[in-house]
Amino acid sequence: MSTVPGLEAALTAFEDPAAKARDLLRLHRTWAHTHEVPAGARGVVARSWLRQNPEGDKISTPISDDALLARRERSRLLASVVPILKDRLLPLAHEAGNELVISDDEGYPLWMFGPSPIRRRSDGLGFVEGARWREGDVGTNSLGTAMEERRPVQIFGPEHAREDQHAWVCTSAPILDRRARTPLGVVTLSGAFRTAHPHTLMLVTMAVREAVDTLAGQHERDLRRVARASEAYAGSGRFVVVDRHGWVARAEGYGVGERVWVPSSLREGTVWVPEIGQVRAEAITGGWVLHEAVSAPATVEVVRRPSPRILVTTAGSTVEIALSERHAEIVALLARHPSGLDTAGLMALLDGATTPVTIRAEMSRLRKRLGGLIESRPYRLTTRATVRPDAT
Incomplete structure (x- = not known):
């Protein structure tokens, strides 16, 4: 061997x-x-x-x-x-x-x-x-x-x-x-x-x-070239500069990792980006500038089957975000309880045995994934949400 x-x-x-x-x-x-x-x-x-x-x-x-x-x-x-x-x-x-x-x-x-x-x-x-x-x-x-x-x-x-x-x-x-x-x-x-x-x-x-x-x-x-192409945006507010695959070349006002998820069909305009939230996308040489944008209302649809995901629609643009079955179950529960649920409430409604520590860990991962769609104390969705009827 x-x-x-x-x-x-x-x-x-x-x-x-x-x-x-x-x-x-x-x-x-x-x-x-x-x-x-x-x-x-x-x-x-x-x-x-x-x-x-x-x-x-x-x-x-x-x-x-x-x-x-x-x-x-x-x-x-x-x-x-x-x-x-x-x-x-x-x-x-x-x-x-x-x-x-x-x-x-x-x-x-x-x-x-x-x-x-x-x-x-x-x-x-x-x-x-x-x-x-x-x-x-x-x-x-x-x-x-x-x-x-x-x-x-x-x-x-x-x-x-x-x-x-x-x-x-x-x-x-x-x-x-x-x-x-x-x-x-x-x-x-x-x-x-x-x-x-x-x-x-x-x-x-x-x-x-x-x-x-x-x-x-x-x-x-290539990332350094994308960063240089964004020099004109310095001091223009909060933004993230990424290449076409979402690798971060520069960030001002956002704490992000080395990569953020961006849809493959990304176009200029308002869009929801996981980990960041609602942004206005503007094309530059080799990538995109994602500016903070909070003016357009967003809606969420939860899909549980056959593939768990949510559809986030803002300014006529819809983004699909894949989720685990557990995370889709949590978002569906929050959609059905718009006033919010605390840790004990989620524990009572979620299928399968769980603990407060597990709930908090899952919610931490989910909030990072969904970029501002979920608030805490209690956990609640920050925008209108529905659950697709075929969900159970």
Whole structure:
């Protein structure tokens, strides 16, 4: 196993790859025939096999060249770290007879590099630029499984779902985008299973960490540019300056963390922003200035099912704020008791056992989340609220 905490290589440096493959083939055949994951499968593989049925080989059809170019164009952040990844991993790929594959956030390989012989074998599998390789497309494979697990993964030989991949070992690590807190893409080294080595998992992981650090540096520089673009607003009252993902570049008069939630459909005008409250949004280069605005009345609708949330409408703009089931239950109770409820009142009405300490902790988190919608002593909503009729 890898010596790096949290990383699990598919085999140790002292295991014979051929013998390992024979042992794994017996497990794969058991799974294929019984549709049950046998004991002995590694945890990451067992979870992947449980997410699918062994229903024969799956094929992924490549998208058109124009669609591939369009995906590369929209993946500019990912493209910015391709040179680093090539520099760190391509020499190893050539030496080991592997290929380097860089895929986007949806599992489409956008760039593939490596020796011609391994590329030809890869083409024969349909593992080509523009052919999506999520688990749902081709079964267990390191690219798709790394996306599902959101962590580095090495898949060896018959751990792959498709039998035509049993001669391969593939090692992947996702690139997590700090800005949107979502996977930006996946980096993969793949080749013949006889080239398998546990150190490959560490090398791919470290290269991805360097790429993520580079992206973080770019992000800090971008935030400084957004802050400079807001200089004209200094002294104009309370406001928060954020980039397009809500990362805070500057704040005057507000105590906020490093990021606030902003709706993806944010437009200029009055809007409700969790943690801040009602603001007037004004676009600047690279982001937004969120000015304090309290003139427009706001209304709240509580939705309990199927997904707990509240809808905050102000000046014709509606924002959805996702909540936990417990928090949605609390807001619904406050909506039905406009004069307010103290801790004892909430305890009496909430489902399930609870304590005053638990209530106060939940209300502290909820008030921070809802940016001024809830007052204390007693707890009450500061604006008119209704509960959608299908709520219970």
